[in-house]
Amino acid sequence: MKNIVVQKFGGTSVASSEKIKNVAQVIxxxxxxxxxxxxxxxxxxxxxxxLLKLADEVNTSPSPRELDMLLSTGECVSASLxxxxxxxxxxxxxxxxxxxxxxxxxxxxxxxxxxxIKTDNILKHINNDEIVIITGFQGITSDNEITTLGRGGSDxxxxxxxxxxxxxxxxxxxDVEGVYxxxxxxxxxxxxxxxxxxxxxxxxxxxxxxxxxPRSVETAKQYNIPLRVxxxxxxxxxxxxxxxxxxxxxxxTVTGVAADLSQLRIVVCDVPDVPGNAGRLFDRLAKDDIxxxxxxxxxxxxxxxxxxxxxxxxxxxxxxxxSIIEEIKQELGCSNILVDDNIAKISIVGAGMIDHPxxxxxxxxxxxANDINIKMISTSEIxxxxxxxxxxxxxxxxxxxSAFNLGCDEIAEVKGTLPE
Ligand code: ASP
Ligand code: MG
Numbered sequence: 001m002k003n004i005v006v007q008k009f010g011g012t013s014v015a016s017s018e019k020i021k022n023v024a025q026v027i028x029x030x031x032x033x034x035x036x037x038x039x040x041x042x043x044x045x046x047x048x049x050x051l052l053k054l055a056d057e058v059n060t061s062p063s064p065r066e067l068d069m070l071l072s073t074g075e076c077v078s079a080s081l082x083x084x085x086x087x088x089x090x091x092x093x094x095x096x097x098x099x100x101x102x103x104x105x106x107x108x109x110x111x112x113x114x115x116x117i118k119t120d121n122i123l124k125h126i127n128n129d130e131i132v133i134i135t136g137f138q139g140i141t142s143d144n145e146i147t148t149l150g151r152g153g154s155d156x157x158x159x160x161x162x163x164x165x166x167x168x169x170x171x172x173x174x175d176v177e178g179v180y181x182x183x184x185x186x187x188x189x190x191x192x193x194x195x196x197x198x199x200x201x202x203x204x205x206x207x208x209x210x211x212x213x214p215r216s217v218e219t220a221k222q223y224n225i226p227l228r229v230x231x232x233x234x235x236x237x238x239x240x241x242x243x244x245x246x247x248x249x250x251x252x253t254v255t256g257v258a259a260d261l262s263q264l265r266i267v268v269c270d271v272p273d274v275p276g277n278a279g280r281l282f283d284r285l286a287k288d289d290i291x292x293x294x295x296x297x298x299x300x301x302x303x304x305x306x307x308x309x310x311x312x313x314x315x316x317x318x319x320x321x322x323s324i325i326e327e328i329k330q331e332l333g334c335s336n337i338l339v340d341d342n343i344a345k346i347s348i349v350g351a352g353m354i355d356h357p358x359x360x361x362x363x364x365x366x367x368x369a370n371d372i373n374i375k376m377i378s379t380s381e382i383x384x385x386x387x388x389x390x391x392x393x394x395x396x397x398x399x400x401x402s403a404f405n406l407g408c409d410e411i412a413e414v415k416g417t418l419p420e
Contacts, residue, residue: 003168004126005030008040008136008158012175013232014078015045017085024085026173026235027131031091036126038165040136040158041082043074048137048151064109068138068148072098075135075154083133093131096122098138098146103157105139105147112139112147113215114156117164126165134161155216163223170225172212173232178240179204179211181406182257186397191408193255194238197245197351200255203383207258207347217242245351253359254350254404259393261344263293263312265375266321268328270335273300273307277332281309284328290317294345294378294387306334310376312387315341343375344393347385348400360384366403372396 007030009023031037042048051070055062062070079095086093098105101122105112125132136154139147149156155172162170179201180190196204198221205214211229220227220242230239245251271277278297285292290313298308313321318341325337346367353359363384367374372395376387388396401407 002034002036004038004162004165005035006038006040006158006162006165006167006170008154008170008172009042009082009232010154010172010174011042011045011047013173014041014043014082017081019232020044020078020081020085023082023173023232024089026232027086028089028091029235030171031131035168036129037131038122038126038161038167039082039131039133040154040161041075041078041133042136042154044078044081047074047077065145068109068146071148072135072138072146075137079133079135083131086131086133091131092129093133094125095133095135096125097135099140099144101132101134101161103134103139103160105141105149107141107143107145107147109145109147111150112141114139114149114160117160119164122161122165149215150213152213153215155213156219159216159219159223159225159227162225163219167225169228170220171228171230172216173230174211175231175233176211176229177231177234177237178229179242179256181255182397182401183259186259186394187401187407188411189407189409190401191406193240195241195243195248195250196255197248197251198242199245199382200349200351201242203347203349203380204256204258207260207345207349207383207385212242248351251352252350253352253356254348254406256349257397257400257404257406258347258349259344259397260347261390261393262315263343263345264315264318264339264341265310265312265343265387267308267310267338267340268332268334269308269338270304270306271309272333273305278309280331281328284324284331285313285321288320288324290314290320294376294385296376296378312343312345312376340375342390343387344390344396345385345387346393346396346400347383348404349383351382353384354381362403363400366399367396370395370399372399 083093083095102118104116136157178192184190227242293312295311300307372392
């Protein structure tokens with residue numbers, strides 16, 4: 001049997017009929033190397049956003065089921081058009097939706113996880129030498145309900161299909177040329193990385209590098225599928241290979257810098273220093289499905305026997321927290337709860353950080369040299385994050401990027417502008 005290569009094309013790569021024809025050429029180039037090609041597509045351009053807008057116009061809180069019925073149509077359009085474009089070139093191609101490709105998910109509309117892919121049907125077409133085009137982002141439940149995987153989910157569809165088919169590679173074609181040391185819209189001389197480990201990519205994806213859907217990287221790591229992020233317009237450029245740390249050629253101390261503006265900080269003041277209070281606090285938040293990221297508890301003040309507990313949550317959970325603040329105050333007997341939503345989490349990530357002392361000191365000194373105050377710090381094996389005032393976010397990224405020598409001589413091609 002031939003090697004199977006999975007290629008995924010994002011919305012910008014299939015945004016018009018011209019671009020769809022261009023994608024057909026990219027696919028045929030891979031096929032001409034003697035590989036079987038399985039393609040996953042996103043919806044054309046901003047289709048998903050437009051569909052969401054339409055839904056909102058008829059119902060401001062549409063039912064999750066109907067939303068998935070609607071959103072899943074976007075990928076059907078691009079998949080069938082791409083199959084037609086390949087047929088026009090004289091090749092055998094077939095588009096398949098999630099039901100035909102048997103992409104089975106749990107029954108959780110709008111954010112379903114893939115449970116299984118029954119590959120018989122896909123393999124039947126591959127064995128018939130057809131190019132198989134599968135709709136990304138959508139799934140089917142065991143009781144035939146249509147689901148979607150969450151925004152950006154077609155990356156995850158691609159990796160899951162690659163894992164199920166035991167593919168040799170999974171190429172993610174997009175409108176950027178790969179993964180950069182930081183957002184080139186902030187730092188124009190950001191460097192494109194040739195390689196990055198799954199864990200580094202996951203950390204960067206979580207802290208705001210909007211390149212890959214985090215779940216797709218988790219799945220790739222789990223099945224050890226090498227992922228290549230590359231441009232569908234500059235196909236000679238090899239982009240960035242995401243792979244296991246053990247397979248990397250060099251392990252850098254700092255690979256990238258990212259800013260995350262999606263969180264806010266909550267400080268619970270003067271919490272009586274007795275066993276159980278932290279448990280009660282976070283238990284109450286968990287009950288309302290509020291996930292917490294950074295947590296700091298201060299040293300207990302001797303004279304009052306209280307301490308402060310500060311933590312960060314996603315901005316989208318603010319109303320949920322506000323509705324339980326009084327309850328928490330009562331339950332913990334604390335004096336006050338402060339909400340600070342003008343914050344940014346700045347992180348440096350690197351697989352080689354573990355055995356290099358001085359990286360944290362360098363980060364803190366760089367921020368201090370630029371008069372940027374650190375409000376909170378958290379670390380993992382391969383990441384150090386500092387919370388700073390939101391107004392310093394861009395400066396902090398620029399200064400850290402240069403302090404760790406991550407820049408290059410070339411100016412990256414910038415796509416889009418930063419939201420202010
Ligand atoms: N079309 C979906 C979205 O815009 C899925 C994807 O593009 O990955 O979120
Ligand atoms: Mg997309």
